[in-house]
Amino acid sequence: MILRAGDMGVLLLGGGLVAALTVYAWGGDRGDTAVIRAAGQVVKTAPLTHAQSVSIDGPLGTTRIEIEPGRARVAADPSPRQLCVKQGWLTLSGQTALCLPNQVSLEIRGRVPAYDTLGY
Amino acid sequence: MTRSAIELPVTADDRRIARLAALAIGLTLAEAAIPSPIPGVKPGLANIVILLVLLQYGWRAAAWVSVLRLLAGGLLLGSLFAPGFWLAAAGALVSLSVLGLARHLPDRYFGPVSLSVLAAFGHIGGQLALAGIWLLPAAALLKLLPVFAAAALIFGAVNGVIVARLLAGPVSSGRQSGSCTPPSIP
Structure with a gap:
């Protein structure tokens, strides 16, 4: 068993975190x-x-x-x-x-x- | 009672840690040869060794291997006590702390992949935190955050799968279901 149930959860959470960071950092026009x-x-x-x-x-x-x-x-x-x-x-x-x-x-x-x- | 010659008693434990640290250092050196578009985005192959040590010999041994790898890797790459070294040290510290907590997760549900991904996020988190406090304005780091996080997720998952395959061992586990192909270890 390489991937257990919790592993999928961790991967999904990680993917969510990456997506959230992408929106946070690149979404919207941050002023400079x-x-x-x-x-x-x-x-x-x-x-x-x-x-x-x-x-x-x-x-x-x-x-x-x-x-x-x-x-x-x-x-x-x-x-x-x-x-x-x-x-x-x-x-x-x-x-x-x-x-x-x-x-x-x-x-x-x-x-x-x-x-x-x-x-x- | 006193002896004139200084003799350091070496236990089997010490030898094992030294051997595993040497393995981790070797991977660190090999990895340094891989070009990377952004400094800091690396596969983190040495973490495979550290995770294996954690799962087989416990957190203390893993911490030893990590610290030895850090110091020896710094010496060999000529970056000892340079900024990059401190970033790596901060990453290793946070990553080890995360692993120390995460290894108590029920291992029925959370395997090496979970540990590896969490450790990778801890690694990049520690590095970025130190970089943000010390080296770069936070605004400049912000734009790179998604890149680092994505790299941590991907490399963490890949390393975790490698650890899981290695732990499964070369003995073909023909249990109840799943693939019957013998695991090929790279």
Whole structure:
């Protein structure tokens, strides 16, 4: 008996794991660049390869953006409702965090842009 | 009472472990000659020996063979204490731990193939974890994850089948059903 009942189970589970990892790693367009805008102008474009922290000054104060391998977020913002901070980490191409009161935005871009343009 | 000559007592156990480790080292060297598109994707032939040792002589012997293979393989390939060596060490460590747990699975249902696949996943998991923490940004590894996992599944299964065939032995087991062809051992 080379293959026992449990072996089939292990092989199936392994196959499932491989499939799940494939979908996780290759499915969806994971972003590779963070585009930071202040008052509509691009102030910084950073690759999502190494950790760094960027501080942007807006009309209300300083917005701090954190970049880590594969993801980025707005770590701190002076806006009253903290909507962009609460969005958390952004990973996929096209995801955007807007800090409207402070006029700062963080957008993730992948190889294929998710859309042509956005109007607010 | 004291003797002047230093004599290391060698038990039959030691000899057996040394012999099996030599076998594993031989396979490691042979495998190093096989070109691989991605570093880290290897058949892991030495794991065949380690799995056989585990099933026949227990976990302790398997751990010894694994450690000896790692050190001697590193020496012979010139990669001792290089990054690749530490990756292999992390892989071997996790793989041995997984085997230590998995060998308690009921062997009525879980044969060598299960152990081999689990060990292969442990191996690649340990290597990738160390690589992610230490060498490469996690984002770069992420894209390779499915490739490594698929390789672990395929090579783990193949090695497991080889171990199962070897354990079945050259004696043709003409039990009740199944194939009657004598197992050909490569």
